[in-house]
Amino acid sequence: MSMHIIASFEYSPFLEVTIKKLEEKEIKKENIIALPLDKRAETKHVQESIDLSAGKSRMDYAFIIGLILMLLGTIYGFQLTWGPVIWGLIGLVAGVAVGMTVEQFSNRHRRGKRKRLNQKTAEVFLAVKVPLEQKEMVEKILLENGALGIGHLN
Amino acid sequence: MLLLITSRRNDKHNLRQRKMATQKSCTTNAISYKNPLLVAFWSLAFPGFGHFLLGSHLFGVVLVIFEFWINSLSSLNTAIYLSMVGDFELAKDIIEIKYFYVYIPLYIFTIWDSYRRAQEMNQEIQLSILNKENDLVTPFSMSILEVNYLRKKNPFTAVFWSFFLPPMVYIYLHRFITLVFSAIWWGALLYYTNITEATYYSLIGEFEKSRELLDPQWVLFLPSVYMFTIFDVHTKTMENNKLYEIELRKYLKDSYQNGDMDSLYFKQQR
Incomplete structure (x- = not known):
């Protein structure tokens, strides 16, 4: 019997460390799914230019x-x-x-949005499929390595 | 034989790659989308800095040295200073026409060239993004002399330190070549402007003494160089962070999207 644990992360070295630690605990690569989110933007064109401009400088x-x-x-x-x-x-x-x-x-019209974007936000979702008895251990690893939040589904 | 052909084809494929960054053990160089007008502005403020901003360090340093050299020979800064305070006759006398007419075409050319480069580079970046097979930057590289790894850097920390002695922040950013080039003109500026002593005398209230130490010819270089170095540090920090995100995202997409999540949805059927 297995279950899913889903956690959100920022882009950070901790995320890589987390994944490697999970693999060390013999969780198979196929049971780990990382889903990086595309950042929110008004249009595709703007999306591209923000992607490339290394963040709009204020x-x-x-x-x-x-x-x-x-x-x-x-x-x-x-x-x-x-x-x-x-x-x-x-x-x-x-x-x-x-x-x-x-x-x-x-940039007055953009200011509110930008403020929200500057806060800590979920940038990557990590879904791990684990056997029930490993649940505690996996959750501990995720939380110790900077997961912003976790949820699970039996 | 087949192996040889395939490997050769791979080589050919690699030659067509447009990288957004290269990371060697001692330094990193990256390009990112930039507003061509902004780049042209920095060229206008100080020839060569536009190129520097675009990652074209070698041409940048040649132009910066040219600016220091020809500007000093033609006494251009002194003439600018005298014109600004209204002493036009003395300004006319002091400028060296011999060198001034070398300065003008190269000045205009530099501004145009950095504008052109910025526009073309933006297009190259588009191509780089659209070509999904591109290898991006290697996140870790080491040689016998240095270790370089891709990490997020804090832009506020970088800007804070750069207000005191700007070029040293290139160490924080692990950019050796930029550091060496920047240290060359910062060393020259700190020596010839006497700015540290002048600041000291200004702060203890001996304004006359401070003014005697300063020469408009050299002091007029300082605002542009100071502000540019801080701006460049800020830009390169943001670039570095974006690079980190792009690299990690590509790695995660390539390596950790092979499983499926069907069991999440088909629980009832089981």
Whole structure:
């Protein structure tokens, strides 16, 4: 008599370790199924570009405007009392702040969704078919190695 | 004989592969989708950085050295500084026309070339994704000198450290070649700008002393190089994490989808 245990994971080295540990306990490869999820996206085109762009950076504008204001701070700092170093740093902080604000506004409609995506989410489902007497042991291995949640079906 | 033919065919197949990343024991190089305008912007801020961002390190370093060299010879930064503060006559006097006219075509060319590369690379990435038979990156490689393995890195940790001394974060990212190139110009900049002493005097309030130490010709390089290195570190960290996910996903799909889950659904019938 066997049962199924299903667990959700993030992409992490722990997931690989879990699978190898299960195999060590003589659970056959055919009895382990890993199902990586495709991440949620609005359209296929966007899906592709997000897949490739290494995650949309929230920092692009911050870096660009930070650079421009830092440069201006450095240049005009030579004429001002506090000197180029302090004015350069002021420019940097102001630019990063402005850039972040711009980014927040330009992506306002996407913001809520993005917040949810940044939290810990299930990225892979792992289904293991095990004999009843091994249930405890397998559940212990899964939970010790970072499973976000587990469920079982007799 | 048959074996020979098949193995040769495999070789031919491998030659057609478009990899998104290569990982050797001492360094990693990867490409990812990038907005061509963003790449062009970094080329505009500092020639060579656009190429650097795209993983084209060798051409990037040539262009960066060119920028440092010709810019210094033509006193371009000093001229920019003088123009910005309104001293146009002195700016005209100080610029070296001999070198300035070498600078202009290469500057424009660099911006165009990085834009073109970014566009073409995006297409290559599309091909790489669409070709399902591609081998992706090897997650672990070792030589007698180094050990390199693919792991997720924390972008906030990387950016935090890079605010203090930017190039050292390439060690965290295990990119030896990028580290060496970056260390070359960071070493030159720290030496010629006197920025560390100037910062010290600024912080204790001796602004005059700090200003005497700084020369616009060198200090004007600093904002671009500083911001770029932090940006590059951030980008490469995100790239690394995406690569990790893609590699693990491919491994799981290839190795752990051979079983079936029928018994889940056919319980009643049994």
